[in-house]
Each structure stands twice: as C-alpha cells, then as structure tokens.
Amino acid sequence: MIKVGLVDDQVYDLEKLQLILGKQEDVEIVFATTKSEEAYELLKKDEIDLLVSDIEMPSLSGYELADFINTYGLDVKVIFVTGYSAYAVHAFELDVLDYILKPYSKERLIKGIGRFEQKQTEVTSSEKLMLKQQSEIHMINKKDIVFIERTGRSTTIVTLAQELETYQSLVQLEKQLNKQYFIRSHKGFIINVQYIKNFTIYSKHSYLVHFQQTNKTAMITKANLETYQQQFY
Incomplete structure (x- = not known):
C-alpha cells in the first residue's frame, strides 16, 4: 500500500487528485490539503511514502516542500503536478520522481504512481x-x-x-x-x-x-x- 499526501491550493485540482487516486486499490490517501504550510507540518510526521504537489502555491511552494524532504533525509518521493513547464529542469535537480503538466489524464497520473512502485521494487530487490x-x-x-x-x-x-x-x-x-x-x-x-x-x-x-x-x-x-x-x- 502506497501512503500518499496531496497538496494543491486549487480546490478543483485537489479534488481531481483525490478522485483518481482514491479509486486505486494500492493507494491510501493520508492527507489532502489546499494549504502548503499544513502539508509541511504533516510531512514532519513521516507517515507518507509519496507527496503529490503543485508547485506555485501561497506561503510555501512545492519546491520548498521538496527541498525540505531532501534536506532532512525524509524517505518520501515527490511528484509535481503543475500548469507550468518551465520548472521541469530545476524539479529534477531535487530528485523529483515525476513532473506532470496540467491538464492531465487519469492514465498519466497513474503512470506516475507506477514509477513509484517500480522504484520501490528496485530498492527492495537490491542486495x-x-x-x-x-x-x-x-x-x-x-x-x-x-x-x-x-x-x-x-x-x-x-x-x-x-x-x-x-x-x-x-x-x-x-x-x-x-x-x-x-x-x-x-x-x-x-x-x-x-x-x-x-x-x-x-x-x-x-x-x-x-x-x-x-x-x-x-x-x-x-x-x-x-x-x-x-x-x-
């Protein structure tokens, strides 16, 4: 079971994530919030495997959340879901798992989740x-x-x-x-x-x-x- 946290300051986009991922049998949504500062506090509890986040948000950006994860060595992967393509290069410098542009299809989001599962298989199978x-x-x-x-x-x-x-x-x-x-x-x-x-x-x-x-x-x-x-x- 993949434990996922969702953050997007747009209610419609957050509900879309919840609707798609909530129907996946191997996904458990631990939190879903429109407030990035709330996501920041929830990340500290170290209860999720994957953060699906927008980039441009008030207070804290998705980049800052990803940087926090990297800085403190949290075992959490990040998928960015954003309307802006210009941030892609910097995103992968933060070891982001996937970069999905809005609007996206259900299949594209599920493909991103599949990348997480593949990554985990590689980790557990390593000697x-x-x-x-x-x-x-x-x-x-x-x-x-x-x-x-x-x-x-x-x-x-x-x-x-x-x-x-x-x-x-x-x-x-x-x-x-x-x-x-x-x-x-x-x-x-x-x-x-x-x-x-x-x-x-x-x-x-x-x-x-x-x-x-x-x-x-x-x-x-x-x-x-x-x-x-x-x-x-």
Missing part, C-alpha cells in the same frame, strides 16, 4: 542497504543483517560482523528490506527471520527473540509472533 550517517554513507549486505533496533533518536543495525548506528527511522529502513525475510516484530525492532533460533517469554504480551549468530536479543509481540508462525510455518 545492498544504503545506511546514512551524519558524515558517511555505508553500503551493507542485507543478508548479513540479524536485527535492527530503535532506541531514542538513533537506530542500531546488528549484522554478522558489526554494529552500525544511523539516524534513519525503522520506517525508512523497513521500506528497503524484503518482507520475505524481514518483519517488524515490535515497535522498536525489525528482525531477520533467517537467523531466529528460539523465543522465550518476556512478558504477558511479548517474547525475547534469540538468534543463531549473536547473543544479543530482540523483542517480538505476541500478536506478531502469531503472524510470523502463520506466515512462515
């Missing part, structure tokens, strides 16, 4: 995980990740050979991992099911996860353990 740190970017083998833990504002990735810390959230990292092997076991953990050795009771609603390649443990909720058993056994 490497791009790990962003303050001054460095590491490329690590996904198959070597045992589990990932979020504590406070930092995230620790435990691999077969080392531990690495990053400011990226579990939501951002989860999007890059294959759901065939990685599951969100707990609000603070992602685990690689290939390394699970056994589970022990931790509390009424959770278990400790023990792994084959490390003495460190992760957590899994009772509900997620039941889902894991149904999915893999």
